[in-house]
Amino acid sequence: MTAQTPAGPLHGEVKVPGGKLVAADLEVSNGVLTGVSINGDFFLEPDEALDDINRSLEGLPAHASHGELTAAVVQGLDPAAELFGFSPEAVATAVRRALGLATGWADHQWDIIGPTPLSTEMHVAMDEVLTRDVGDGRRNPTLRFWEWESPSVVIGSFQSMRNEVSPEGVQRHGVSVVRRISGGGAMFMEHGNAITYSLYLPQTLVDSLSFAESYPFLDAWVMDALRTLGIEAWYQPLNDIATEIGKIGGAAQKRLSNGGMLHHVTMSYDIDADKMLEVLRIGKEKLSDKGTRSAKKRVDPLRRQTGRSREDIIRVMIDTFRAKYGAQDSTFTDDEVARAERLVEEKFGTRDWLYRVT
Numbered sequence: 001m002t003a004q005t006p007a008g009p010l011h012g013e014v015k016v017p018g019g020k021l022v023a024a025d026l027e028v029s030n031g032v033l034t035g036v037s038i039n040g041d042f043f044l045e046p047d048e049a050l051d052d053i054n055r056s057l058e059g060l061p062a063h064a065s066h067g068e069l070t071a072a073v074v075q076g077l078d079p080a081a082e083l084f085g086f087s088p089e090a091v092a093t094a095v096r097r098a099l100g101l102a103t104g105w106a107d108h109q110w111d112i113i114g115p116t117p118l119s120t121e122m123h124v125a126m127d128e129v130l131t132r133d134v135g136d137g138r139r140n141p142t143l144r145f146w147e148w149e150s151p152s153v154v155i156g157s158f159q160s161m162r163n164e165v166s167p168e169g170v171q172r173h174g175v176s177v178v179r180r181i182s183g184g185g186a187m188f189m190e191h192g193n194a195i196t197y198s199l200y201l202p203q204t205l206v207d208s209l210s211f212a213e214s215y216p217f218l219d220a221w222v223m224d225a226l227r228t229l230g231i232e233a234w235y236q237p238l239n240d241i242a243t244e245i246g247k248i249g250g251a252a253q254k255r256l257s258n259g260g261m262l263h264h265v266t267m268s269y270d271i272d273a274d275k276m277l278e279v280l281r282i283g284k285e286k287l288s289d290k291g292t293r294s295a296k297k298r299v300d301p302l303r304r305q306t307g308r309s310r311e312d313i314i315r316v317m318i319d320t321f322r323a324k325y326g327a328q329d330s331t332f333t334d335d336e337v338a339r340a341e342r343l344v345e346e347k348f349g350t351r352d353w354l355y356r357v358t
Contacts, residue, residue: 008035012098014208016042020085024094028062038091043084052076053091062099066092066208093208102207111140111330112318115147120154120189124180125343127198127254127262129336134200135260141205142330143321145314146196148189151175153279156184156252160357169278179354184239184252187266188276192310195249195302197317198264203255215239215251218263225320229306229313241267248302269310270303 008027015021020042027035036057044050056076060069069092077088096102118126123146133139153175155164164186165177175188189196199218206214216223216235226233236242241249249267256262302313321327347353 010098012094012096012102013040014090014093014097014104016086016090019087019090022086022090022094024091024098026057026095026098028099031062033057033060033062033095036095038094040086040094042086045082045084049077049081049083052078052081057091057095063101066096066102069095089208096207101204103202103204105205105325108141108202108205108325110321110325110327111142112322112327113142113144113330113332114318115145115314116332117147117149119149119344120152120176120178121344121348122340124154124178125340125348126332126336127200127264128181128343129340130198130200131254131256131260131262132258133260133336134202135256135258139200139336140330141201142199143318143327144198144200145318146198148191148194148196151188151190153177153186153188155179155186157181157254158183158357159186161355162358164281166279166281169275169280173275173279175279177354178348179356180252182252182254182262182264185250186280187250188271188279189266190272190275193268193270193272193301194266195269195310195314195317196264196266198262201261201263203259203261206261211253212238214253214263219251219265221321221324222265222317224324225317228316228320229302229308231302231305241265243305245305248305268301269313270301 009025010027011023011025013021013023020040022038022040022042025035025037025039026033036054038050038053038057053073053076056072057069060072066089070088073088073091093102097104126144130139130142130144134141151173153165153170155161155177157180161177169175170177187194201218206217209217215238219235219241222241223233231243233241233243233248236247239251240247241251249265251263251265254262303310306313
């Protein structure tokens with residue numbers, strides 16, 4: 001990493017949400033930070049505290065983590081110093097952006113793949129293929145919408161087949177069961193009854209965020225789209241999207257060792273709650289944790305809250321994302337499809353993967 005870092009001069013910026021702009025100008029010499037200058041339209045008392053911040057960063061390794069940079073700034077500041085409109089964490093992010101280790105939405109060209117019918121096994125395989133390709137730099141960061149071909153249950157990477165799925169209900173309703181690479185809970189889907197999308201991004205985009213913070217950060221555009229549709233929604237920690245009326249969706253993530261990251265969300269549009277309860281085993285502990293006695297009350301379709309068609313809602317979401325991030329239309333390449341098909345044969349379509357947690 002250090003060998004790949006340019007010597008400089010380097011410049012990075014971060015706009016603190018609800019706060020001020022923080023910039024970092026620096027160089028790298030022999031793998032360490034030199035000539036560090038933190039600047040911006042923030043407020044800081046006393047004036048000498050700015051020199052303390054710069055000194056605290058001078059000589060640190062260019063590969064220092066966000067946490068290490070933050071800790072150095074905190075340690076270098078007099079406890080009486082007051083920071084207005086920014087924070088040590090924002091300073092660390094600006095430094096890592098200068099080094100190319102952290103990025104913002106505008107630093108990337110985003111692609112959008114609209115709803116495309118695939119088998120459920122192909123959907124989860126495509127998630128792995130595209131996440132890996134973004135991490136390897138083979139594909140632009142991408143937003144992809146799913147289209148369901150047949151009734152399916154998609155279970156989380158660490159869930160038990162025995163505890164989550166009813167074999168009788170699956171057989172009765174002709175439901176296929178597939179395990180995905182991300183954690184989280186089981187999803188019951190039929191054609192036209194849900195809105196599912198996946199974001200494939202470099203982990204540099206969430207460099208300064210905790211796992212919990214990354215969820216609402218990556219879905220801020222969705223909240224804007226829902227607001228356009230007349231819905232005020234928010235994140236209910238860790239990974240539920242809720243409104244005053246009830247839960248409308250849930251998210252899950254997976255981070256790969258090559259720097260790629262998957263963030264995907266399923267939102268209820270018009271789910272058959274009775275059928276869902278015959279297919280999934282939703283335990284009392286889960287219902288109690290969500291503060292409700294009935295699983296039916298946990299499924300509050302977007303259809304009822306918006307009065308809009310599923311296609312209209314997806315169009316608003318795509319338009320919102322495109323307007324915010326300048327995204328362009330894209331599609332699968334032949335190579336991506338071929339590699340996803342191989343993954344279905346070797347992994348996602350096998351009993352070994354499906355029953356890896358029985």
